[in-house]
Amino acid sequence: xxxxxxxxxxxxxxxxxxxxxxxxxxxxxxxxxxxxxxxxxxxxxxxxxxxxxxxxxxxxxxxxxxxxxxxxxxxxxxxxxxxxxxxxxxxxxxxxxxxxxxxxxxxxxxxxxxxxxxxxxxxxxxxxxxxxxxxxxxxxxxxxxxxxxxxxxxxxxxxxxxxxxxxxxxxxxxxxxxxxxxxxxxxxxxxxxxxxxxxxxxxxxxxxxxxxxxxxxxxxxxxxxxxxxxxxxxxxxxxxxxxxxxxxxxxxxxxxxxxxxxxxxxxxxxxxxxxxxxxxxxxxxxxxxxxxxxxxxxxxxxxxxxxxxxxxxxxxxxxxxxxxxxxxxxxxxxxxxxxxxxxxxxxxxxxxxxxxxxxxxxxxxxxxxxxxxxxxxxxxxxxxxxxxxxxxxxxxxxxxxxxxxxxxxxxxxxxxxxxxxxxxxxxxxxxxxxxx
Amino acid sequence: xxxxxxxxxxxxxxxxxxxxxxxxxxxxxxxxxxxxxxxxxxxxxxxxxxxxxxxxxxxxxxxxxxxxxxxxxxxxxxxxxxxxxxxxxxxxxxxxxxxxxxxxxxxxxxxxxxxxxxxxxxxxxxxxxxxxxxxxxxxxxxxxxxxxxxxxxxxxxxxxxxxxxxxxxxxxxxxxxxxxxxxxxxxxxxxxxxxxxxxxxxxxxxxxxxxxxxxxxxxxxxxxxxxxxxxxxxxxxxxxxxxxxxxxxxxxxxxx
Numbered sequence: 133x134x135x136x137x138x139x140x141x142x143x144x145x146x147x148x149x150x151x152x153x154x155x156x157x158x159x160x161x162x163x164x165x166x167x168x169x170x171x172x173x174x175x176x177x178x179x180x181x182x183x184x185x186x187x188x189x190x191x192x193x194x195x196x197x198x199x200x201x202x203x204x205x206x207x208x209x210x211x212x213x214x215x216x217x218x219x220x221x222x223x224x225x226x227x228x229x230x231x232x233x234x235x236x237x238x239x240x241x242x243x244x245x246x247x248x249x250x251x252x253x254x255x256x257x258x259x260x261x262x263x264x265x266x267x268x269x270x271x272x273x274x275x276x277x278x279x280x281x282x283x284x285x286x287x288x289x290x291x292x293x294x295x296x297x298x299x300x301x302x303x304x305x306x307x308x309x310x311x312x313x314x315x316x317x318x319x320x321x322x323x324x325x326x327x328x329x330x331x332x333x334x335x336x337x338x339x340x341x342x343x344x345x346x347x348x349x350x351x352x353x354x355x356x357x358x359x360x361x362x363x364x365x366x367x368x369x370x371x372x373x374x375x376x377x378x379x380x381x382x383x384x385x386x387x388x389x390x391x392x393x394x395x396x397x398x399x400x401x402x403x404x405x406x407x408x409x410x411x412x413x414x415x416x417x418x419x420x421x422x423x424x425x426x427x428x429x430x431x432x433x434x435x436x437x438x439x440x441x442x443x444x445x446x447x448x449x450x451x452x453x454x455x456x457x458x459x460x461x462x463x464x465x466x467x468x469x470x471x472x473x474x475x476x477x478x479x480x481x482x483x484x485x486x487x488x489x490x491x492x493x494x495x496x497x498x499x500x501x502x503x504x505x506x507x508x509x510x511x512x513x514x515x516x517x518x519x520x521x522x523x524x525x526x527x528x529x530x531x532x533x534x535x536x537x538x539x540x541x542x543x544x545x546x547x548x549x550x551x552x553x554x555x556x557x558x559x560x561x562x563x564x565x566x567x568x
Numbered sequence: 569x570x571x572x573x574x575x576x577x578x579x580x581x582x583x584x585x586x587x588x589x590x591x592x593x594x595x596x597x598x599x600x601x602x603x604x605x606x607x608x609x610x611x612x613x614x615x616x617x618x619x620x621x622x623x624x625x626x627x628x629x630x631x632x633x634x635x636x637x638x639x640x641x642x643x644x645x646x647x648x649x650x651x652x653x654x655x656x657x658x659x660x661x662x663x664x665x666x667x668x669x670x671x672x673x674x675x676x677x678x679x680x681x682x683x684x685x686x687x688x689x690x691x692x693x694x695x696x697x698x699x700x701x702x703x704x705x706x707x708x709x710x711x712x713x714x715x716x717x718x719x720x721x722x723x724x725x726x727x728x729x730x731x732x733x734x735x736x737x738x739x740x741x742x743x744x745x746x747x748x749x750x751x752x753x754x755x756x757x758x759x760x761x762x763x764x765x766x767x768x769x770x771x772x773x774x775x776x777x778x779x780x781x782x783x784x785x786x787x788x789x790x791x792x793x794x795x796x797x798x799x800x801x802x803x804x805x806x807x808x809x810x811x812x813x814x815x816x817x818x819x820x821x822x823x824x
Contacts, residue, residue, distance in 0.1 A: 134684075478667060479667075
């Protein structure tokens with residue numbers, strides 16, 4: 133007997149119990165849909181994140197000082213410990229191409245052509261290499277020591293009139309001071325340029341640490357002891373005097389190339405200095421803090437690990453739903469075999485072999501499983517699509533998982549149908565024909 | 569018309585172990601030549617069903633040999649017996665036993681499905697048989713859309729679809745009213761006349777009298793074999809050629 137004939141007869145049997153078949157497959161539908169939906173979301177999220185690492189970024193090492201036990205992503209629990217002297221010393225080290233500080237600066241608003249746009253934290257102070265050439269849509273990097281800024285498209289489009297290269301922008305800082313910058317470049321994306329900023333799009337203005345950050349520290353310390361000073365004080369312990377200088381929350385070290393060996397050399401070199409007694413940072417690190425220094429890829433990997441863990445967890449729960457679903461199929465198949473004992477007897481009387489009967493019931497279970505898998509996949513993709521649309525990330529179809537889902541449907545059908553089908557196959561035709 | 573032996577039972581015993589041994593058949597020797605029409609009668613528990621199951625290759629004897637269509641059933645394994653059953657035996661049951669979800673045509677075609685016959689060939693053959701039993705216009709009806717008589721005709725068509733060596737009918741008119749019964753039995757006669765070997769189990773005398781001989785079973789043994797002449801059979805079908813039947817393969821009670 134041919135597979136197609138099995139399929140035809142199985143489909144007939146399934147269709148004759150529409151409601152029952154639909155309810156039976158529901159467990160599989162829900163299980164597969166859950167897996168597919170979460171895998172789609174996970175894959176899309178991953179693509180959204182990993183897609184943001186440009187090859188030029190691969191040679192950058194992002195470092196910050198925090199309690200080694202602190203959990204979380206980049207800058208979690210970071211304390212400002214890096215002085216300008218440290219940065220200068222690190223950039224002179226072997227294998228290091230450049231090193232600069234990173235410091236987010238709190239702001240109140242951005243003003244352009246008299247138009248004011250409230251902005252609480254959109255100012256990032258860093259070194260010129262932070263604006264990688266491949267991220268510039270137009271213009272150039274800012275220069276250290278100049279009152280220049282690079283803005284992202286979100287800032288450029290924020291005002292009635294688009295801000296363009298050469299325009300002046302006034303920034304109202306947290307402390308109330310105002311400072312004016314000349315826009316020298318516009319980036320091609322409103323997403324963060326490094327893991328420090330996060331990846332969600334938001335308006336950002338990039339400025340050189342000198343003069344913007346150093347000035348702010350000076351004014352803050354000159355004022356009422358300012359927030360930075362008190363922050364420093366808490367972490368500095370006995371390190372008096374260091375608070376006078378601008379301390380950076382984070383350090384970006386640029387290796388000579390994106391080569392793994394070069395990156396590792398730069399990392400060792402920079403860490404070696406920062407942890408040695410020669411550095412200002414070592415004084416502030418004390419016993420509680422340690423410097424973490426990682427590439428974007430490594431940092432994302434942590435996020436990825438968390439994401440993967442979460443995904444395995446959810447897929448695990450969905451797998452349980454699949455197990456429950458297959459028990460449902462097995463149960464209904466057993467009922468079906470009992471119900472159709474007489475039919476089995478008839479088929480055997482007219483020449484059906486045991487394997488024909490086995491194949492028939494197994495096909496029925498597999499068809500149920502596959503229908504469940506197909507419907508579940510469709511539903512899952514729909515939910516995944518809605519999810520990615522809702523949180524606004526690019527949709528990535530996990531094609532591998534779609535194939536896997538169908539395979540799981542077949543497997544579930546076979547596993548749950550095997551015992552009922554075997555029972556059907558070994559039914560004694562004499563008893564079956566007498567069965568009422 | 570085919571000649572030779574369709575079914576041969578030699579000293580057949582069937583014993584069931586139900587606490588104590590029950591001899592359903594206790595030494596039965598019976599020969600059914602091809603092209604003959606035999607009826608088996610007997611009260612409940614006389615071994616009719618067991619005999620049917622053995623001839624229908626659904627069961628194997630505890631002792632003795634059963635030869636169906638030239639094959640010794642006792643030497644076959646389950647799979648070979650199933651194949652033999654599918655190709656040489658056609659069943660007609662009291663309760664029709666049609667597949668409820670298959671149309672008349674599909675029911676008739678079912679046995680060929682298990683023999684690996686192609687779909688279009690199957691359907692052509694099934695249609696031809698349905699026309700022969702007078703249901704050419706009911707091919708796509710489901711069993712529950714057919715009357716009892718029509719269902720039994722479908723069952724008869726199904727029994728004949730593989731050109732069986734023998735058609736086994738177990739109380740074929742037990743669920744039919746008198747008129748329909750006559751129609752169906754007339755159809756049996758028709759196929760018998762065309763050369764089909766018939767074995768009918770019944771407890772009704774007027775059904776058994778359609779056959780050319782009646783085997784009476786009692787307590788698992790053949791009590792007597794009644795040969796009917798043309799006059800004994802109903803007068804509706806003229807019997808010309810009944811050669812090779814009398815005497816030669818006559819059943820006899822063993823153990824006597």
